[in-house]
Amino acid sequence: MHRIDTPTAQKDKFGQGKNGFTNGDPATGRRATDLNSDMWDAVQEEVCTVIEAAGIPLSKGEHTQLHAAIDRLIAEQVKTRLEKNQNGADIPDKSLFVRNIGALPANGTAVAANRLASRGALPALTGATRGSDSGLIMGEVYNNGYPTQYGNILRLTGTGDGEILIGWSGVNGAPAPAYIRSHRDNAEAEWSEWAMLYTTLNPPPDSHPVGAAIAWPSDATPAGYALMQGQTFDQSAYPLLAVAYPSGV
Structure with a gap:
């Protein structure tokens, strides 16, 4: 495409180097802008290329084909785009999307991530109460009903349940205990007692x-x-x- 560049074009009509057309002025002797084949060929091909790119055959008797072509081209592009008002609901493969951006799924599972986000402080489950979320979750122990004051808790919920508590000490460099417990696959069953894991720094008492x-x-x-x-x-x-x-x- 190009702007009119015949000798009778109105120079810089739309700004520096942006020529335009004029109807001429008999009073001043100014001629109307002459049109040449270069100009009309450019206009024709610009319009026809858009229509044909949309897969619409040119029709001499129709005068709305450019509009139809633009509508069709936009509609085809919209099919591969996400709508803002869907807030991600129109993503075809949400799990793959989450992996690609390195994020965690909103439901907190770690299926698509390389880390497990903490749920914050998780009150200790008591009696026959089981975890409400199936799978593996992590929480924090901070004076909230566990056998040690400070630590992190891994809760595994499936047919049965299990918990691993890794304590941390309130003293720099000091060891802290670790515990495990379980809950059988029965809604009426209660949690087992916490069992301490013994280590070289936390040996069992003399039997x-x-x-x-x-x-x-x-x-x-x-x-x-x-x-x-x-x-x-x-x-x-x-x-x-x-x-x-x-x-x-």
Whole structure:
């Protein structure tokens, strides 16, 4: 396309370098703008190209084809576009869309994400109460009914339920306990008691106090233990036993 550039065009009619047309002025001798084939060929092809691009055959007797072509081209483009008032409801594959933008689904599941967002403070479930959301969710423990004051809770809800509580200490660098519990696949069932997970920094308490009698199904005495049959013992070799039996017998 181009603007009229014949010698009789009105120079700069629409701004610098933007020529236009004039009807001429007999009083001043100004000629009307001459039209040439270049100008009309350009106009013709600009219009016809739009009509043909819309798949509409040119028809000499119709004078609304350009309008129809523009409508059709816009309608075809709209089919592949999202409408603002749908707020994403017209996205064909919502799960893929969420993965592509690296976000979490609004329902909180982690199917399409590389991280699990926290639900914030989750009050501890009690009695036969189960989690309302199926799947895996994470929440925060902060003086809200759990066996330790601070931590994070992973809740697995399916046919049955389970929870893992990873505590954190209120002291810098200090270890904290971890717990697990479960709920069977029965609406009337209650949660099990919390079971503490023992580690090298959080060992279990002694099952047998020093000096207690232990039934042992073997004649071989394990390391760190002694066979006692009412005899005296070396208090320096067994100082903890000496605390329980200061007489040395």
